[in-house]
Amino acid sequence: MKRSPDEEALASGSWDLIDSLACAVRDIGREAGFPFVAAQSDLGDPEPMSDREGQPYAAKLFEWSDEPGPYWEDRRLALKSTFLHAARIFAEPIWYADGRLGSWRPTAVLDQIDCSKVEAQFGFTAAIIAPVHLPAGRVGAVVWVTREAIDIADVFAREAERMFTLAIRLLAAHAEAAGKMRKPxxxxxxxxxxxxxxxxxxxxxxxxxxxxxxxxxxxxxxxxxxxxxxxxxxxxxxxxxxxxxxxxxxxxxx
Missing domain, CATH: 1.10.10.10 (Winged helix-like DNA-binding domain superfamily/Winged helix DNA-binding domain)
Incomplete structure (x- = not known):
């Protein structure tokens, strides 16, 4: 069905906002000492999170570590990643450092996830994970990582709330604009x-x-x-x- 001019303008404005939020997500990570970022508005979607032209943000905007080949083409990534598993079972900001996960409050939920081999396998010394639990049971996530030494407690206390808010805004807006959320x-x-x-x-x-x-x-x-x-x-x-x-x-x- 052809959209009206008003609907076209609304859609265009939504994508402009999403692009702006994606840049903000990238920039806040760099400012906090996490130069690598990955995002997905629906972990159950085998396709990568993409812009209005269908270009993956991972290819045009977000930088990742030196993985061999485009990591976003790995359809099993959402099943293999311990960080994404954490995002599925916990709905608050998460930190990773020293082979373990934690959050702003004590929780036993994250203790069951084995992250002891993450640094040896990927070289990541620290990460901040923003789970985004959307309507209709969809789960998305933004993950910022670094390979440098970092005071995770200080950065998490200072930046996690802003990073979490940006992640929610980006992924919720993207899920709706990309048609991932059917309108009830x-x-x-x-x-x-x-x-x-x-x-x-x-x-x-x-x-x-x-x-x-x-x-x-x-x-x-x-x-x-x-x-x-x-x-x-x-x-x-x-x-x-x-x-x-x-x-x-x-x-x-x-």
Whole structure:
């Protein structure tokens, strides 16, 4: 569908903002002593984070260490990287130094991730990781790294909050502009009957069983589940249940 002039102007302005934020993410890392940066607005997307022309930011803007070949073409990177694994299970700024991970508060969550071989394998002495947990269960991350000696405690205390904020702004704006975030209708608001159907579906009930429990026809159950999925931006039953759970609908009383 052809976009109106207003929509074109909005899209162009959004990409101008994203490009500006990407530069700011790069620059704040350099100022803090972390010259290498990598970013991805959706870790589940095999394609690299790219600009409006489809050019990876990793190739045109962000500098990385001397990896053999374009690292962003490695489709298994998101599975192999300990830093990205940390971003999946922790939603606050993370530091890496001396073979271990930490954050601004004591946490046992990061202790289970083995980073003892990172420096030997890649030469990274320190890193700051900004996990970005977006709507619809998407997780992105910005990772700044260095190969130089650095006082991670001082830098993290001074810069992590600003770096984290920039990462959220960049990745959220990029996910929307790149069409990674399907727009839910009415901000994903479900009716009480839709919530009831999804809740029973989450409990493993078939449409026939849900109909018996709620005194509805099977076609009506399908109608409510289909509407719930459309509102949440889901295309499958399992995804509808996942998103409804993540948005807190299944814990609500109806």
């Amino acid at each position: 209708s009415i901000v994903g608001q479900l009716t009480s009957r839709e919530v009831q159907c999804v809740r029973w579906a989450a409990a493993g009930k078939t449409n026939t069983e849900i109909g018996i429990i709620l005194s509805l026809s099977v076609s009506t159950v399908r109608f409510h589940l289909r509407n719930a999925g459309a509102k949440l931006g889901a295309t499958t039953r399992s995804r509808t249940i996942q998103l409804a759970t993540g948005h807190g609908f299944l814990g609500a009383r109806t």
